[in-house]
Amino acid sequence: MTDTQKKTVLVIGAGSVGAIAALNLEVGGFASVTVALRSNYNAVKEQGYTIESCDHGFLRDFRPSVVRNSIPDIVIENLPPYDYIVLCTKSTPDVGPTSLDLVAPALPKDNTHTTLVLLQNGLNIEKPFLESHPQTVVLSGVSFIGSAEPSPGHIVQNEPDRLLIGVFPHPHNTIETASARAQEFVTVYSAGGKTDCKYSPAVLHDRWRKLVYNACLNPICAITGVDSGRIRLADGGLDGLVRPAMREIVAAAKAVTNIELEKDVVEKVIDTDPMENWGKPSMQQDIEKGNYIEFEDLLGEPLREGKKAGVPMPTLEVLYQLARAIQWRTKEAKGLVQLPSQ
Amino acid sequence: MTDTQKKTVLVIGAGSVGAIAALNLEVGGFASVTVALRSNYNAVKEQGYTIESCDHGFLRDFRPSVVRNSIPDIVIENLPPYDYIVLCTKSTPDVGPTSLDLVAPALPKDNTHTTLVLLQNGLNIEKPFLESHPQTVVLSGVSFIGSAEPSPGHIVQNEPDRLLIGVFPHPHNTIETASARAQEFVTVYSAGGKTDCKYSPAVLHDRWRKLVYNACLNPICAITGVDSGRIRLADGGLDGLVRPAMREIVAAAKAVTNIELEKDVVEKVIDTDPMENWGKPSMQQDIEKGNYIEFEDLLGEPLREGKKAGVPMPTLEVLYQLARAIQWRTKEAKGLVQLPSQ
Structure with a gap:
């Protein structure tokens, strides 16, 4: 496939999840990937990614086709629209910028060409896009990868990349158009055969x-x-803690969307992480690093939806x-909170 | 008053609260105080206490009459029974030793002479003593002091010592005997006039x-x-968090003991610590120091009592x-938890 036939993909935020996405897209040969980076830009620009991956082996100096430190502004920079934008940043709308703000320069309001893939966790993350970009196809990416970035540009993937791509319910695009885009993305993403x-029709x-989880x-x-x-000990x-909380989510899924999760889902999810890995979930890692946590999309939204449903x-x-x-504490540490003068 | 007329008082655990208690008892002149110390023993033995107190001013090298690093075993050491034992340790029965274990060497099972004063927080702390020492008068001490021990033997008291002494409901001793002991203790404790x-009849x-709180x-x-x-910001x-939790305690107090706390208690207690002190409650200090927290007596017992009452x-x-x-995490850090071998 020549470069001009390749799909153009903009990956926004290529840390532990996004870097593996960029890698899968590039190695398949059907895509040319631009990554827009922030905290790991200097490291990746200078030496590329160093990747230790259970799917791909050891790679030194992996470089996506384009490495940038800003979101492309396709109007100002006079760039053709991307075929796909894959958003892989953490979502912390309570402390801004929102995902919508972030993507805006690369996605005009009247876009129909670019397909947006939200490779992010949580609930209702598509809602702001459906409102502001009613003609854009927005896809859901639910990732079950186990991956970390212990230092900038150094990716350690110790659990296989498993990714479910589907279509968010959408008032404008027909499900056929959207699902064709989803299937195409799956083909492009899978072409390398290492993922x-x-x-998935069941977003x-x-x-x-x-x-x-x-x-x-x-x-x-x-x-x-x-x-x-x-926590199991x-x-x-x-x-x-864990079982009562999980049972509340199971009940909310049923009440809000009439989805019956499998009977033993609680015990299965408890056993998701191998016990002996003593694995720290993302929010725990974020707290330890002094980062914001994605608690609004992951916890606040399902809570609000569940309560609304009784x-x-x-x-x-x-x-x-x-x-x-705890988020407020982090905001104070980062200087976003002004204490009253004494 | 000659030394032989003085009341003998054993203060167990003389940190930020107990050291000020020992000081008040000594300066009144009606008591001779033995302190039994652990973590701050070496410091106090060598240089006495250094005390910065809003009640007493600045004191260097304050030494109670006797400073020990163990609980006196009055049988083995052939000591006369103390008139009062004042227990000022933190209470963490879930990780032992219990208060009962701690006091045992100084308080024979058939004791009638010694009055035990539990200068500790929480609920039901007297229960084990009433069972094991049915003839001992057990008094309640509820302290509203603001005091800390930033380094061993260095006491900083920035809020006045306010202490309520009363009688725990007791199946054996008549309330008259017990309340006479309580009144006597108040006299001895207050004699210095700096507290x-x-x-209090309403323990x-x-x-x-x-x-x-x-x-x-x-x-x-x-x-x-x-x-x-x-937390107010x-x-x-x-x-x-704070108001819902406090309302639950107010409801439990009513259901369990028919006690109506004052109508504005929630807002009053929120304002207990001066805002601008940014004060850390004891459990927060303990977590930061890697210490155990007193959560069973302070939180577990009122929760269990409230739930039992519906x-x-x-x-x-x-x-x-x-x-x-979180307590389990501290137990692991202190080597009390054995993880399964891998």
Whole structure:
């Protein structure tokens, strides 16, 4: 395939998840990838990515086709629209910028050409885009990869890349158009043969299923400082915290979307991370690094949806309020909070 | 008063609270104090206490009559029984030793002479003593002092010593005997004139009243790492966490003991610590120092009592379970937990 036949893909935020996405897209030969980086830009610009991957082996100096330190402004820079924009940043709308703000320069309001792929966690993340870009196809990416970036540009992927691509319910585009785009993306993403990327017709199911982990284990480990292996041993960890929280998500999934998650989903999700890895979920890692946590999309949205549907969610309510206070602490540490003068 | 007329008082655990108690007892001239120390023994043995006190001024090298690094075993050491034993240690029965174990060598089972004063926080702390020492008078001490020990033997007291002494409900001793002992203790403790120590007939009221702070603000600050001043500013701090938790304690006090706390108790307790001090409640200090937290007596007991009485306590339930997991983390750090071998 010549370069001009390749799909152009802009990957925004290529850390532990996005770098592997960029890699899969490039190695398949059907895509030319531009990555827009922030915190790891200097490292990647100078030496490329160093990748240790259970799917791809050891790679030194992996460089996507274009490495940038800003979001392309396609009007000002007079660039053709990308075929795909894959958004892989963490989503912290409570402390800004929102995903919408971030993508805006590369995605005109009247866009129909570019397909947006939200490779992000949580609920209702597509809503702002559907409102502001009603003619854009927005796809859902739910990733089950195990990957980390211990230092800028150094990616360690220790669990296979498994990715579910689907179509967010959408008022304007017909499901046929959108699902054709989704299937095409799966083909382009999978072409290298080193990933398990599938089209999924059940986006809401996939997202609620992942929330059983992300709205529960993730904040519980972040708040207690007890990792996903140890929480299974800690006093009160499973019966006092994890199981009650997960049961609330299962009930909310049913009440909000009529989705019946599988009967043993709670126990299965508890066992997701191999015990002996003593793995730290993303929010716990973020707290330890002094970063913001994605608690609004991962915990706040399912809580609000569940409560609106009449589901009692006392455990998630308290976890949510604690996460808010902890986020406030981080905001203060980063200088975003002004204490009253004394 | 000659030394032989003085009351003999054993103060167990003389840190920020106990050292000021020992000081008040000594300066009044009616008591001869033995302190039994652990972590600050070497410092106090060598240079006495250094005390900066809003009640007493600046004192260098304050030494109680006897400074020991063990609990006196009055049988083995052939000592006369103390008139009073004042227990000022933190209470962490879940990680042992229990208060009962601690006091045992100085308090024979058939004791009638020695009066035990529990200058400790929380609920039901007298129960083990009433069972094992049915003839011992057990008094309640509820302290509202503001005091810290930034380094061993160095006491900084920045809020006045206010102490309520009363009688725990008791099946054997008549209330008259016990309350006479309580009044005597108040006299001995107050004789120096630098403290506000009063007899209180309403022990359960005093204890539940203090739980409005200790079962709520204390663990919330410990878990979030947001201090008692900042929690009033933090997103979700008051309306999401502090007020709901405090209302649960107010409801439990009513249901369990028929005590009506004052109508504005929640707002009053929120304002207990001067905002601009950015004060860290004891559990938050303990977490930061890597110490165990007193969550069972301060949070677990009122939660269990309230639930038994049918009060819904969803906020305290989650705070309690999180505190358990955090305590487990400390246990692991101190080598008390054995992880399964891999």
